[in-house]
Amino acid sequence: MLENRYVIALGERDGISGPAIAACAEAAGAKVVFVSTECFV
Amino acid sequence: MDLDSQEQILKLSELHGPSQLTVIIGAPDPEAAEITAETVVRGDPSYAGALAGAQLGLDVYHVLDESISSDVPSDVWEAQIGVMADVLEADALVAAVAGMREPPSEPS
Amino acid sequence: MAELKKDPVVVAATQVLAHVPGMARHGSKPSRELPRDPAVEAEFLGSLRSFDEAVAYPPHQAFVGAIHPRALPARPWTDTPPGQASRWAPGGEVMPEEEFLGLLASVDTAGLLTLGADLAERALGALGDHPLAKHFALGQLERATGDVEAAADGVAACPIHVGAGPMEASLRAGDDVDQSLTGAVLLENLAAKATATLALLHLLDKEQIDPASVDYVIGCGEEAVGDRYQRGGGNLAKAVAEAAGLSEASGMDVKDFCAAPIPALVVAASLVKAGVFRRVAVVAGGSLAKLGMKFQGHLRNRLPVLEDVLGGAAALVEGDDGASPTLRLDAVGRHRVAAGGSAPQIMESLAMEPLVRLGLTTTDIDDFATELHNPEITEPQGSGNVPERNYKTLAALAARRGDISRDEIASFVESRGMPGFAPTQGHLASGLCYLPHALDRLKSGDATRSMIIAKGSLFLGRMSQLSDGMSVVLERNRQ
Numbered sequence: 334m335l336e337n338r339y340v341i342a343l344g345e346r347d348g349i350s351g352p353a354i355a356a357c358a359e360a361a362g363a364k365v366v367f368v369s370t371e372c373f374v
Numbered sequence: 375m376d377l378d379s380q381e382q383i384l385k386l387s388e389l390h391g392p393s394q395l396t397v398i399i400g401a402p403d404p405e406a407a408e409i410t411a412e413t414v415v416r417g418d419p420s421y422a423g424a425l426a427g428a429q430l431g432l433d434v435y436h437v438l439d440e441s442i443s444s445d446v447p448s449d450v451w452e453a454q455i456g457v458m459a460d461v462l463e464a465d466a467l468v469a470a471v472a473g474m475r476e477p478p479s480e481p482s
Numbered sequence: 483m484a485e486l487k488k489d490p491v492v493v494a495a496t497q498v499l500a501h502v503p504g505m506a507r508h509g510s511k512p513s514r515e516l517p518r519d520p521a522v523e524a525e526f527l528g529s530l531r532s533f534d535e536a537v538a539y540p541p542h543q544a545f546v547g548a549i550h551p552r553a554l555p556a557r558p559w560t561d562t563p564p565g566q567a568s569r570w571a572p573g574g575e576v577m578p579e580e581e582f583l584g585l586l587a588s589v590d591t592a593g594l595l596t597l598g599a600d601l602a603e604r605a606l607g608a609l610g611d612h613p614l615a616k617h618f619a620l621g622q623l624e625r626a627t628g629d630v631e632a633a634a635d636g637v638a639a640c641p642i643h644v645g646a647g648p649m650e651a652s653l654r655a656g657d658d659v660d661q662s663l664t665g666a667v668l669l670e671n672l673a674a675k676a677t678a679t680l681a682l683l684h685l686l687d688k689e690q691i692d693p694a695s696v697d698y699v700i701g702c703g704e705e706a707v708g709d710r711y712q713r714g715g716g717n718l719a720k721a722v723a724e725a726a727g728l729s730e731a732s733g734m735d736v737k738d739f740c741a742a743p744i745p746a747l748v749v750a751a752s753l754v755k756a757g758v759f760r761r762v763a764v765v766a767g768g769s770l771a772k773l774g775m776k777f778q779g780h781l782r783n784r785l786p787v788l789e790d791v792l793g794g795a796a797a798l799v800e801g802d803d804g805a806s807p808t809l810r811l812d813a814v815g816r817h818r819v820a821a822g823g824s825a826p827q828i829m830e831s832l833a834m835e836p837l838v839r840l841g842l843t844t845t846d847i848d849d850f851a852t853e854l855h856n857p858e859i860t861e862p863q864g865s866g867n868v869p870e871r872n873y874k875t876l877a878a879l880a881a882r883r884g885d886i887s888r889d890e891i892a893s894f895v896e897s898r899g900m901p902g903f904a905p906t907q908g909h910l911a912s913g914l915c916y917l918p919h920a921l922d923r924l925k926s927g928d929a930t931r932s933m934i935i936a937k938g939s940l941f942l943g944r945m946s947q948l949s950d951g952m953s954v955v956l957e958r959n960r961q
Contacts, residue, residue, distance in 0.1 A: 335445050339390045341383060341397045341432075343375070343410055346939050347868055348402030348462060349437050352947050353454040353824035357437065358398060360450040366386050366395075368947060369379045370823075372939035373406070373865040374855050374906055402871060405864035456826040457878035461871060 336362035346372040375413045380423035383414060387430050397434040398442060402462050404470035407436055411474035436471040438464040490754040491806035492747070492956065495797040495917040496573040496685040497546055499905075500582040500677055500768065501537070503530035503790045504643035508666060509773030526777060527646040531786045533578045534564035541856045541903035542791065543567055545910075546574035547918045551854070551900040559858055560785055573688040573918065576791070577680065579644050581608040583651055585676045587626040588619040589725045594654045594668060596633035597626045601650040614683045617727060640665030660710045674705040674767030675718055677794030679725040682765050685796040686726065696798075697759035699723040699733035702746035703766040704909055706737070722765050731763070739938030740908025742766075743795070744952040750799040751809045761800045766914060768792025769907040776906065779863030788859045793910040797917055804961040807924040807932075813840050815935070815953035823949055829875050832935050832953040834883065840955070844880040847898065847955070848929035851916030852876075853937060854902040868911075872935075873899035912936035913953075924958045932956045 340363040344351030351370035358365050387395060397414045401407035409419060414432040418425040435442050438459055443451060507516055507526065516523040536542060540559045544551045548571040555562070569576045577585070584605025587595050597605065606623045609615060630652050634641045638655035653672070656663030678701065686693055701719030708715030719733030736746040743766055750762040770792060777787050799809065815836040821827055833850070837843060850873065857867040877894040880886050886894050904911035913934035923929035937951040 334441055335396065338396045339386065339394050341386065341395060343379065343397060344400035345402060346949060347871060349400030349455060349458060350823045354398050354400050354437050356454045357446040357450055360447050361445040367382050369376060370941050370947065371376055372942055374860060374868055374908060403864050403866040453822065454824045456824065457875060457882065458825050460878055461874040
């Protein structure tokens with residue numbers, strides 16, 4: 334499903350971080366075009 | 375959502391076309407996940423950022439959604455997500471984001 | 483080979499709160515949101531807590547050390563009636579706002595704060611009766627007294643109110659055009675200085691420590707402190723040392739976002755073990771920018787503005803005294819660049835790896851302290867229960883390692899974790915707030931080891947996608 338898709342990874346520090354999402358998406362063949370991690374505390 | 379992120383998403387949407395993008399969310403709380411999804415589908419509900427009024431309708435999933443996890447090699451999934459799939463309330467998170475992929479109900 | 487010298491000990495730790503409902507409007511979030519809508523501003527000001535309510539609030543009692551966090555009553559804590567609790571705790575206190583404004587004047591070496599005559603008189607009266615009165619520069623209050631309206635008209639001045647009342651003080655900018663020295667920025671710095679100083683004075687007083695015996699002070703608060711040429715110049719620590727009368731000390735600040743207190747403790751202990759200094763204090767003041775950060779969620783849920791207190795903390799590290807808990811320098815957990823940024827990877831690095839190094843398991847740790855943000859503050863704004871998630875992650879990893887069985891996860895969380903009780907000022911929540919309790923439990927309670935785990939969101943500064951963290955193990959003294 335993610336093969337060759339442009340992926341935007343919107344992570345959260347207290348859940349799944351942006352880089353962790355990006356690593357998963359890349360391994361699934363996606364092109365990760367934006368990674369961010371938000372922190373709400 | 376972070377104002378800078380909103381600007382970047384708008385730019386990427388113009389560059390690649392909204393239909394080419396998939397947004398993957400990692401929020402730990404259903405309410406927060408839903409607001410993030412809403413922002414990239416129907417626009418920024420707080421009207422503070424670049425996505426205010428932008429109905430991009432991007433394809434959006436929580437990272438714990440099976441349609442994402444089934445696509446990720448298990449060793450990568452284990453290293454990056456691992457026990458968080460048990461710690462977080464996956465069903466509620468997945469449902470909160472899935473709700474935003476549906477068209478909004480017509481106002482009565 | 484000679485036996486390595488024993489690891490240093492943490493002799494004492496104290497914590498204070500300043501209840502500053504009037505300053506809550508200067509938190510980053512309220513300062514952006516309130517001017518946009520007078521109705522929201524009115525609701526905000528109508529939802530501030532009284533001092534008695536703030537004192538009675540159970541998480542505050544836990545923060546100043548009066549009760550252990552596991553002894554907190556069932557939520558909602560906001561329902562606790564005022565009047566039962568005391569502002570004083572052994573080694574800590576909750577200071578009311580007008581007294582705190584007097585304290586700000588007493589540590590304002592630049593003479594930028596102006597107090598209205600009436601406020602100055604009230605603050606002077608209250609501070610004169612304070613048990614630490616002799617350590618305050620009360621003469622400064624008289625010098626600070628003046629025309630508040632005129633001072634507030636100055637370029638980039640910051641008006642200061644007591645609660646929802648009228649303006650009674652104002653902080654002038656340090657420079658007309660320097661964005662790092664506006665009244666609002668300096669109020670953050672001055673508030674951090676004052677809260678850290680108050681905590682340090684309580685520590686010295688409680689432990690009867692000669693101020694001249696402290697060699698060095700390490701600051702680990704959130705304020706950068708600087709000017710336009712060096713925004714993060716730092717060394718609020720030395721300013722605190724000066725204000726607390728530590729004539730022989732120098733100092734420095736350790737920066738690591740919210741994780742900073744643990745690296746600060748590790749550096750302090752390392753300096754002592756290396757023989758560089760004999761006695762090192764670690765201090766942190768409160769973060770004014772975080773006040774009212776989640777007020778929208780609070781108002782939406784008909785709660786008071788719960789982020790209306792500034793925390794302050796101080797700890798003292800020195801060579802082994804045969805009694806105080808030992809800081810195990812051989813068990814420092816650090817989050818390596820290559821360790822990965824997922825929550826389980828971070829927890830593996832910080833909690834599991836040091837235990838493996840010591841030949842211990844998770845069940846050898848009696849108390850884990852990690853990111854103890856008060857959930858009653860975070861949940862209404864959709865940020866969930868941060869410590870609970872951390873403990874569940876820790877327990878899941880413990881189960882995976884076979885330290886506990888899967889059906890022991892809930893009891894692991896319950897018995898080795900604790901409810902969050904810290905204000906949402908990350909460095910205080912990130913383990914530091916548990917230090918006084920850890921020392922009590924390791925000295926006179928039934929705990930043998932505590933692990934304090936701190937995490938910091940480096941990525942917020944846009945220089946890296948990484949986060950950071952560090953952990954320490956404190957152990958009952960073996961003598």
